[in-house]
Amino acid sequence: MDRFEPNLRIPGPTALPPTVREAGARQMINHRGPEFAAMLARILDGMKPYFGTTNDVAMLTTAGTGGLEAAVVNVLSPGDRVLGVSIGSFGDRFAKIARTYGADVTTIDVDWGQAADPAVVRAALERGPGYRAVLLTHNETSTGVMNPIAELASAVREVAPDTLILVDSVSGLGAVPFEMDAWGVDIVVTGSQKA
Incomplete structure:
Protein backbone atom coordinates (compact mmCIF):
# COMPACT_ATOMS: atom_id res chain seq x y z
CA MET A 1 0.00 0.00 0.00
CA ASP A 2 1.24 3.47 -0.89
CA ARG A 3 2.07 5.42 2.27
CA PHE A 4 -0.15 8.25 1.01
CA GLU A 5 -3.15 5.95 0.55
CA PRO A 6 -5.79 6.21 3.25
CA ASN A 7 -5.69 3.28 5.64
CA LEU A 8 -9.26 2.94 6.85
CA ARG A 9 -9.46 1.07 10.14
CA ILE A 10 -13.23 0.82 10.24
CA PRO A 11 -15.67 -2.01 9.45
CA GLY A 12 -16.69 -0.35 6.19
CA PRO A 13 -16.25 0.91 3.64
CA THR A 14 -13.20 -1.13 2.83
CA ALA A 15 -10.29 0.24 0.81
CA LEU A 16 -10.55 -0.30 -2.95
CA PRO A 17 -7.71 -1.85 -4.93
CA PRO A 18 -6.34 0.29 -7.80
CA THR A 19 -7.95 -1.95 -10.44
CA VAL A 20 -11.40 -1.33 -8.95
CA ARG A 21 -10.81 2.43 -8.77
CA GLU A 22 -9.64 2.41 -12.39
CA ALA A 23 -12.77 0.52 -13.47
CA GLY A 24 -14.88 3.20 -11.78
CA ALA A 25 -13.11 5.88 -13.82
CA ARG A 26 -14.27 4.42 -17.16
CA GLN A 27 -16.84 6.16 -19.33
CA MET A 28 -20.47 5.53 -18.37
CA ILE A 29 -22.54 3.05 -20.38
CA ASN A 30 -26.27 3.00 -21.08
CA HIS A 31 -27.87 1.43 -18.00
CA ARG A 32 -30.77 0.24 -20.17
CA GLY A 33 -28.65 -1.13 -23.00
CA PRO A 34 -27.45 -4.63 -23.86
CA GLU A 35 -23.88 -3.98 -22.65
CA PHE A 36 -25.13 -3.19 -19.14
CA ALA A 37 -27.60 -6.10 -19.15
CA ALA A 38 -24.81 -8.53 -20.07
CA MET A 39 -22.47 -7.08 -17.44
CA LEU A 40 -25.13 -7.25 -14.70
CA ALA A 41 -26.03 -10.84 -15.60
CA ARG A 42 -22.34 -11.79 -15.43
CA ILE A 43 -21.93 -10.10 -12.03
CA LEU A 44 -25.06 -11.66 -10.52
CA ASP A 45 -24.10 -15.11 -11.78
CA GLY A 46 -20.59 -14.63 -10.40
CA MET A 47 -22.00 -13.73 -6.97
CA LYS A 48 -23.84 -17.04 -6.53
CA PRO A 49 -20.81 -18.96 -5.18
CA TYR A 50 -20.25 -16.30 -2.49
CA PHE A 51 -23.84 -16.76 -1.32
CA GLY A 52 -23.61 -20.54 -1.67
CA THR A 53 -26.70 -20.64 -3.84
CA THR A 54 -27.90 -21.70 -7.26
CA ASN A 55 -30.90 -19.39 -6.91
CA ASP A 56 -31.21 -15.81 -8.11
CA VAL A 57 -29.18 -13.02 -6.52
CA ALA A 58 -30.66 -9.51 -6.51
CA MET A 59 -28.59 -6.34 -6.41
CA LEU A 60 -29.83 -3.14 -4.80
CA THR A 61 -28.26 0.31 -4.81
CA THR A 62 -28.51 0.98 -1.10
CA ALA A 63 -26.64 0.60 2.15
CA GLY A 64 -26.97 -2.61 4.15
CA THR A 65 -29.89 -1.21 6.14
CA GLY A 66 -31.80 -0.64 2.90
CA GLY A 67 -31.21 -4.27 1.98
CA LEU A 68 -32.59 -5.38 5.36
CA GLU A 69 -35.64 -3.17 4.82
CA ALA A 70 -36.16 -4.65 1.35
CA ALA A 71 -36.01 -8.16 2.81
CA VAL A 72 -38.55 -7.32 5.51
CA VAL A 73 -41.07 -5.50 3.31
CA ASN A 74 -40.99 -8.20 0.65
CA VAL A 75 -41.74 -11.20 2.88
CA LEU A 76 -43.48 -9.86 6.00
CA SER A 77 -46.86 -8.26 6.51
CA PRO A 78 -48.12 -6.18 9.43
CA GLY A 79 -49.02 -8.50 12.29
CA ASP A 80 -46.70 -11.33 11.24
CA ARG A 81 -44.95 -12.94 14.20
CA VAL A 82 -41.18 -12.62 14.00
CA LEU A 83 -38.40 -13.92 16.25
CA GLY A 84 -35.44 -11.53 16.28
CA VAL A 85 -32.18 -12.97 17.60
CA SER A 86 -29.95 -10.06 18.59
CA ILE A 87 -26.28 -10.32 19.49
CA GLY A 88 -25.58 -6.57 19.21
CA SER A 89 -26.62 -3.26 17.70
CA PHE A 90 -27.22 -4.58 14.18
CA GLY A 91 -29.38 -7.42 15.48
CA ASP A 92 -31.35 -4.75 17.35
CA ARG A 93 -31.62 -2.75 14.11
CA PHE A 94 -32.95 -5.75 12.16
CA ALA A 95 -35.70 -6.28 14.77
CA LYS A 96 -36.49 -2.54 14.79
CA ILE A 97 -36.92 -2.55 11.01
CA ALA A 98 -39.39 -5.44 11.26
CA ARG A 99 -41.30 -3.61 14.03
CA THR A 100 -41.36 -0.41 11.98
CA TYR A 101 -43.14 -2.29 9.20
CA GLY A 102 -45.72 -3.69 11.61
CA THR A 107 -36.56 -10.81 20.65
CA ILE A 108 -33.93 -13.05 22.12
CA ASP A 109 -31.34 -10.61 23.47
CA VAL A 110 -27.99 -12.34 23.75
CA ASP A 111 -25.31 -10.75 25.92
CA TRP A 112 -23.04 -8.62 23.77
CA GLY A 113 -19.83 -10.47 22.99
CA GLN A 114 -21.62 -13.84 22.81
CA ALA A 115 -23.05 -15.80 19.89
CA ALA A 116 -26.64 -17.04 19.91
CA ASP A 117 -27.24 -20.55 21.25
CA PRO A 118 -29.19 -22.77 18.82
CA ALA A 119 -30.86 -24.54 21.78
CA VAL A 120 -32.25 -21.21 23.04
CA VAL A 121 -33.61 -20.39 19.57
CA ARG A 122 -35.14 -23.87 19.27
CA ALA A 123 -36.79 -23.52 22.70
CA ALA A 124 -38.25 -20.11 21.81
CA LEU A 125 -39.79 -21.54 18.65
CA GLU A 126 -41.19 -24.52 20.58
CA ARG A 127 -42.76 -22.22 23.21
CA GLY A 128 -44.36 -19.95 20.65
CA PRO A 129 -45.26 -21.63 17.38
CA GLY A 130 -46.51 -19.63 14.42
CA TYR A 131 -43.51 -17.44 13.65
CA ARG A 132 -43.40 -16.23 10.06
CA ALA A 133 -39.67 -15.45 10.19
CA VAL A 134 -36.50 -15.57 12.26
CA LEU A 135 -34.02 -12.69 11.96
CA LEU A 136 -30.34 -13.57 12.44
CA THR A 137 -27.11 -11.61 12.27
CA HIS A 138 -24.18 -13.49 10.76
CA ASN A 139 -21.32 -11.23 11.84
CA GLU A 140 -22.20 -8.55 14.41
CA THR A 141 -20.08 -5.55 13.43
CA SER A 142 -20.56 -3.83 16.80
CA THR A 143 -18.92 -6.69 18.72
CA GLY A 144 -17.05 -8.75 16.13
CA VAL A 145 -18.98 -11.88 17.14
CA MET A 146 -19.95 -14.35 14.43
CA ASN A 147 -23.12 -16.38 14.84
CA PRO A 148 -23.12 -20.09 13.89
CA ILE A 149 -25.67 -19.63 11.11
CA ALA A 150 -25.60 -23.28 9.98
CA GLU A 151 -26.48 -24.48 13.49
CA LEU A 152 -29.05 -21.74 14.11
CA ALA A 153 -30.77 -22.41 10.77
CA SER A 154 -30.80 -26.14 11.53
CA ALA A 155 -32.49 -25.46 14.88
CA VAL A 156 -35.14 -23.36 13.14
CA ARG A 157 -35.76 -26.00 10.46
CA GLU A 158 -36.09 -28.80 13.06
CA VAL A 159 -38.89 -27.03 14.94
CA ALA A 160 -40.45 -24.72 12.36
CA PRO A 161 -39.61 -25.89 8.84
CA ASP A 162 -41.89 -23.33 7.16
CA THR A 163 -40.51 -20.34 9.07
CA LEU A 164 -38.45 -18.00 6.90
CA ILE A 165 -34.82 -17.43 7.87
CA LEU A 166 -33.52 -13.93 7.11
CA VAL A 167 -29.81 -13.26 7.69
CA ASP A 168 -27.93 -9.97 7.95
CA SER A 169 -24.47 -10.83 6.60
CA VAL A 170 -23.54 -7.27 5.66
CA SER A 171 -20.11 -7.59 7.27
CA GLY A 172 -19.67 -11.34 6.88
CA LEU A 173 -20.42 -12.60 3.39
CA GLY A 174 -17.34 -12.47 1.21
CA ALA A 175 -15.01 -12.66 4.20
CA VAL A 176 -16.11 -16.08 5.45
CA PRO A 177 -17.92 -18.96 3.72
CA PHE A 178 -21.70 -18.83 3.51
CA GLU A 179 -23.86 -21.72 2.27
CA MET A 180 -27.33 -20.31 1.77
CA ASP A 181 -28.80 -23.39 0.07
CA ALA A 182 -27.11 -26.02 2.25
CA TRP A 183 -28.08 -24.21 5.46
CA GLY A 184 -31.67 -23.53 4.38
CA VAL A 185 -31.42 -19.74 4.57
CA ASP A 186 -34.20 -17.98 2.67
CA ILE A 187 -32.79 -14.45 2.41
CA VAL A 188 -29.30 -13.11 3.07
CA VAL A 189 -28.35 -9.45 2.82
CA THR A 190 -24.80 -8.25 2.33
CA GLY A 191 -23.02 -5.08 1.31
CA SER A 192 -20.17 -4.76 -1.16
CA GLN A 193 -18.57 -1.99 0.89
CA LYS A 194 -17.92 -4.30 3.85
CA ALA A 195 -16.06 -7.56 4.50
Missing part, protein backbone atom coordinates in the same frame (compact mmCIF):
# COMPACT_ATOMS: atom_id res chain seq x y z
CA ALA A 103 -44.36 -7.12 12.48
CA ASP A 104 -45.04 -8.51 15.96
CA VAL A 105 -41.42 -9.05 17.01
CA THR A 106 -40.28 -11.13 19.97
